[in-house]
Amino acid sequence: MLNSYSSADKVLLAVDCIIFGFDHQGLKILLIQRDFEPEKGKWSLIGGFLKRDEVLDNAAIRILNTYTGLNDIYMEQLYAYSEIDRDPVERTISVSYYALINIENHNTELIKNYHAEWFPIAEAPNLIFDHNEMVKNAIRRLRYRTSIKPIGFELLPEKFTMRQLLELYEAILSKELDKRNFISKINSLEILNKLDEKDMQSSRKGSYLYTFNKEKYEEKLLNDFVLNL
Amino acid sequence: MLNSYSSADKVLLAVDCIIFGFDHQGLKILLIQRDFEPEKGKWSLIGGFLKRDEVLDNAAIRILNTYTGLNDIYMEQLYAYSEIDRDPVERTISVSYYALINIENHNTELIKNYHAEWFPIAEAPNLIFDHNEMVKNAIRRLRYRTSIKPIGFELLPEKFTMRQLLELYEAILSKELDKRNFISKINSLEILNKLDEKDMQSSRKGSYLYTFNKEKYEEKLLNDFVLNL
DNA sequence: TTTATTAATGTAGATTTTACACTTACATAA
DNA sequence: TTATGTAAGTGTAAAATCTACATTAATAAA
Structure with a gap:
């Protein structure tokens, strides 16, 4: 039976978060320096693996919190990336999420402690795996979203x-x-x-x-x- | 180490295809009657499991072909559904894909042999799992897409x-x-x-x-x- | 009190969108 | 052959929206 559950392959499912922030200097993106292999030391999106008993939306929230200390960030799901060798260690499908936040509302010190850092969009370093592509697509989505929904709420100070x-x-x-x-x-x-x-x-x-x-x-x-x- | 590959959970990854068709009677959706448990006999989207060595886009194409005989259909990825119990048998995350095709260009007999059937959108039966929601979201995307790209190409006869x-x-x-x-x-x-x-x-x-x-x-x-x- | 700096404000012309109804071509039936 | 019925094809005027553009206002600092 083609469709039997038991014979189907299982894979690792990851989540990668594209966090956009805005301050007086302009639009930025939050990246971390990987502290594990492969590509240890290189810049990457904030990512991690989905747990068996966890919904993707929650995985995104948990992972973002784990690696940056950020809390209560509303993220939207974007796209599932599934190229066979996108992750050289093991077959991993990654679902990207993105959010817009106000940099000044969040503890910059905390973020730094986690080896996360804000980069102006134009000056972001090269990223591991297919993360550059993920960012490119997220920017496109952000622009599109801007044309159909009012934004700013999340990005500007209250006044x-x-x-x-x-x-x-x-x-x-x-x-x-x-x-x-x-x-x-x-x-x-x-x-x-x-x-x-x-x-x-x-x-x-x-x-x-x-x-x-x-x-x-x-x-x-x-x-x-x-x-x- | 939180982020180690070996300790991460693996899950089943499925693909579900929302195939829209158009003929002289209007917009329709292609559904199949499940020939396996659970929910055998109930109507469902065309779906199946991703293979270890397969990209999602290709899984969608393969699965559509397997269950309907349809070939050369261009599908677009939509969204990953991950509610814990969305599939009662086993934890399964499903990525939805959708396409627009011209019903008259495709072999209706063939489709029938596979127990697949076209339903006018308004008369579609209730579907298993979270497939109703998938369809609802796909219709929304289809409408949106209509406003930013010309369509029709895929749905109308050549002349x-x-x-x-x-x-x-x-x-x-x-x-x-x-x-x-x-x-x-x-x-x-x-x-x-x-x-x-x-x-x-x-x-x-x-x-x-x-x-x-x-x-x-x-x-x-x-x-x-x-x-x- | 002068100066420098950014904030605030209105309009005319161009373009796009909307609402709307009659004539044309032809096949069929008388 | 003529009359009739059916869907196809066509244009415009008014309203709404979009665009480009320049001057005055308020205030702190010199």
Whole structure:
């Protein structure tokens, strides 16, 4: 019987996490220096093996936590990579996950202790196995996602300026956006609350701070929409 | 060592294929009646186990062929399902694949011999395991894909009428489209060749037949574009 | 009080999208 | 041969959206 369970092959199933972060310097990616063979010392995505009694989503969360100390990160599944020799040690299929986080909200010291490090996207080192490809695909997905869902929620501090939001979008899309058009498009979504408070860091005039309006934001998440930037 | 290969669990990895087809009656899905336990006799997606020396994409092709006789079908990977008890017999992670095919181009007799059957989407029976969810997600992906890539190529006969193309889009999107606006949008893509030939089946006047212009079509596939229907 | 710096703001023209109805071609039946 | 019925084919005007673009405003520092 072709389809009998007992005669089917079992394989190792891994999860690799592509963690994007944003700070005042732009879009970054979190990588670790492998502390085990093969490729010990080389840079890699944060990854590990799925356990028998574990759902993939949870494996991603556990592995991210194990290697970076990061907690409560919402990740989305991306793609299963299955080239025969992608891992030279043993046949391993890897499912990639990605997330967007606010670098400043997370303990940079902690991350460092785990030998994890943030790299500006453009300056990321070469990665082991097929991790470069995984990152490339994740960036594509991130850009696509940007066009159909509002983002920023996860990446900016609670209170942020229009300029910060603009720079976030510019970093993700890696292109310049017209400031006035951007602001009016964002405003037309009605997902921001303009505060009375100003941020005085950036200029003498100071710029208004905004927060996300969670309710409206969730509403937008439901009905797919297109944001043409 | 947390991350050692030898101590990691191995699991069964399956592939399930969501095959969409289109004919004059509308959008359909290909299902098989399981001829093995558990759930023998119930309807299910076409699925099977990944082999140790096989890439997922090829497993999907092999499995589809094994259970339906279908050949040369291009499938796209969708999502990995990993709920612990999704398969009651043994822990199995399943990666879903989907494809769009032209029902009339494929041997219906052959498919029947394999106990596979086409069901109109709306009339599909309840499926085993988490297959209903897989189908739901695949339909969503199909609709999304429709908005960013031209489709039809795979689903229509070589020569087809505008009405057929319109009906295909209406079936996938499950909404009515304005005939004139649809035609002018499609024409603006410049991916069709209008033939001198007419199809006389559908009306006394007869309607012009079209073919896809493969080159232009491939070109469009490269540059992502948005088709707002 | 002058200067320098970034924030904030509006509009006109171009493009795209939408809604909508009549004429044409032909086969069939009278 | 003529009349009739059926689906095919076609255009436009109004609305909405997108794009490009430049000046004034607020404030701190000199």
